[in-house]
Amino acid sequence: MESYFLIMFAFLLVGVFALPEQFEKPFDTNNVGKPAAPAKTYIVDLDLAPSERWKNLIEGYDLTYLKQGLNQIIDAVVPSPELTNVIQRILGDLDKFIPEPYADEMRGLSDSSGIPLGQIVLINLIYDFTAYASNSSSKACTSIVTRNKLGQIIQGRNLDYELSPSVLRNITIQVDFQQNGKTAYMGTTYVGYIGLITGYRPGAFSISGDERDSGNIWFNILAALEGSHFTFFTERRILQESSDYVSALNQVTNTPTIAPVYFILGGLKGNEGAIIVKNSKTTEAVIRLGENFTHPWFIVETNYDPWNKPPKSDDRRDAAIASLVKIGEKSMNRTELYKVLSTPPVFNDQTSYTTIMSAAQSYYHTMVRYDAPALK
């Protein structure tokens, strides 16, 4: 029974996500040309049953907009409406292959929003089945770990995603995950997405994920069948389970993920920073803060392997390096890092948010980038 579902699942995903990408004009183009604004923070109480955790947030939300937005994103990856119906029916059953507490959290989200469970699951799995070598024009993401003159670590990231950035801006939120009434960890996400692409644990570490397109969709499918972990559920699990930089680095390195990804990790001080280059299932390399003699005080990751030159058509890495070098270690602080992430082409038409975070300073702040240029 279970293997039957898994095989159906695999074929559907290949059929669906491997179709040529088609992008429609966003239904909402209002979220550009305004000033950037802080993302709203919601509390998710981890002491509640998983199915209850997202209820408060959903009940206070504009669901008409959310449903329209999610439909648009799904339509862009799954172009045929018939296929969407089939996949949603199957995925509605498939939540049993998704580990707890995530399956129950998604069930609860679906119950309180009225959005079909299959659609919630689909949205939450998009990354794992779209991150592989392809000809996408996405400029997806920049992450930076830097040190200030006191030796404290500050991390920053831009989340760039080509699917409906104006919709994504509207649904960008910060989540304060609490245990015993205290912050256990925080993250930035989109309403309905329960994994974390950006997050921190105060006094411990910060982490972000950047898309890595390598390999082949079949590697991802095989990794899924062999029990590898959904990429951004993994990131959230690390925030939940690791209580310091060293254990987070071990957990990131040793957890097999379904999709290739770059995880960027920052600690508290000194050389506590690393880019972990992951393949589907294995870790390919770890590049540490301090290893580069020209600029030992920062590391930058966009969407290319650190040992390769970025393509001329999308060199956000060298642009970020030039800005950081210009500021210098002595002047580096959170304001300056935000400026680096607000300078084109690092800042671009696909940027939905910028987060600046420092576990050393117990600081976490996300700005929604309504000030980005309109999508071309």
Ligand SMILES: *[C@@H]1O[C@H](CO)[C@@H](O)[C@H](O)[C@H]1NC(C)=O
């Ligand atoms: C990307 O596009 C180029 C030129 O159109 C083509 O030759 C190449 O096979 C494509 N690569 C993939 C992975 O689709």
Ligand SMILES: *[C@@H]1O[C@H](CO)[C@@H](O)[C@H](O)[C@H]1NC(C)=O
């Ligand atoms: C999102 O869009 C809806 C509908 O236009 C609007 O009511 C809401 O205020 C927007 N939210 C944000 C955070 O921009």
Ligand SMILES: *[C@@H]1O[C@H](CO)[C@@H](O)[C@H](O)[C@H]1NC(C)=O
């Ligand atoms: C250090 O960074 C510079 C500039 O980005 C780069 O050209 C150089 O190859 C790097 N050196 C090492 C040892 O990685």
Ligand SMILES: *[C@@H]1O[C@H](CO)[C@@H](O)[C@H](O)[C@H]1NC(C)=O
């Ligand atoms: C960072 O440094 C600049 C220049 O000295 C200063 O204007 C800004 O207030 C500082 N920001 C923080 C968060 O300390």
